[in-house]
Amino acid sequence: xxxxxxxxxxxxxxxxxxxxxxxxxxxxxxxxxxxxxxxxxxxxxxxxxxxxxxxxxxxxxxxxxxxxxxxxxxxxxxxxxxxxxxxxxxxxxxxxxxxxxxxxxxxxxxxxxx
Amino acid sequence: xxxxxxxxxxxxxxxxxxxxxxxxxxxxxxxxxxxxxxxxxxxxxxxxxxxxxxxxxxxxxxxxxxxxxxxxxxxxxxxxxxxxxxxxxxxxxxxxxxxxxxxxxxxxx
Numbered sequence: 505x506x507x508x509x510x511x512x513x514x515x516x517x518x519x520x521x522x523x524x525x526x527x528x529x530x531x532x533x534x535x536x537x538x539x540x541x542x543x544x545x546x547x548x549x550x551x552x553x554x555x556x557x558x559x560x561x562x563x564x565x566x567x568x569x570x571x572x573x574x575x576x577x578x579x580x581x582x583x584x585x586x587x588x589x590x591x592x593x594x595x596x597x598x599x600x601x602x603x604x605x606x607x608x609x610x611x612x613x614x615x616x617x618x
Numbered sequence: 619x620x621x622x623x624x625x626x627x628x629x630x631x632x633x634x635x636x637x638x639x640x641x642x643x644x645x646x647x648x649x650x651x652x653x654x655x656x657x658x659x660x661x662x663x664x665x666x667x668x669x670x671x672x673x674x675x676x677x678x679x680x681x682x683x684x685x686x687x688x689x690x691x692x693x694x695x696x697x698x699x700x701x702x703x704x705x706x707x708x709x710x711x712x713x714x715x716x717x718x719x720x721x722x723x724x725x726x727x
Binding site: 549612 | 707
């Protein structure tokens with residue numbers, strides 16, 4: 505693994521189904537993030553984690569949950585998918601704290617909810 | 619509320635110079651980032667400004683004026699591979715990134 509990986513690459517999902525998007529990083533970064541990107545809108549933060557064992561809500565957390573059991577993994581779960589959750593989902597990681605601490609992004613998961 | 623504004627789309631000619639502007643209103647300021655995103659790909663980091671002034675990195679430069687809530691990204695000697703979206707993001711008082719919608723840059727031969 506080099507950097508951040510996400511799975512699946514794309515998925516078509518029936519409304520009402522449960523879905524977990526996986527994210528793994530091998531850079532030993534403390535902070536991890538989940539964003540969604542929709543046409544015409546900026547990246548919007550769903551949930552974040554500053555360190556293993558802690559999580560926080562971003563701008564658009566409703567309908568999503570996360571866990572951070574260890575440093576490397578940060579899965580995002582849609583408990584009961586709805587069509588408005590159709591989007592491209594990006595996982596990112598960074599060093600925590602002050603300084604420029606750029607965020608490194610995974611390749612994204614394209615999710616379609618029908 | 620928090621707001622980041624950038625032009626939706628710009629067109630420029632190969633070999634020329636283009637300036638992409640970004641204005642922001644956020645709760646606190648802890649740095650401004652520019653990212654590049656090619657179609658269908660993930661964003662990648664270009665530059666970071668936290669103090670006023672110009673940061674130069676090869677063909678790309680980024681400028682910041684904190685008093686005006688303004689930044690620009692300057693791309694010189696444009697190449698076809700520079701066709702991409704350019705995302706402006708501000709880190710707020712909670713150290714979270716607030717993102718603009720991005721500027722799609724189209725390069726013509």
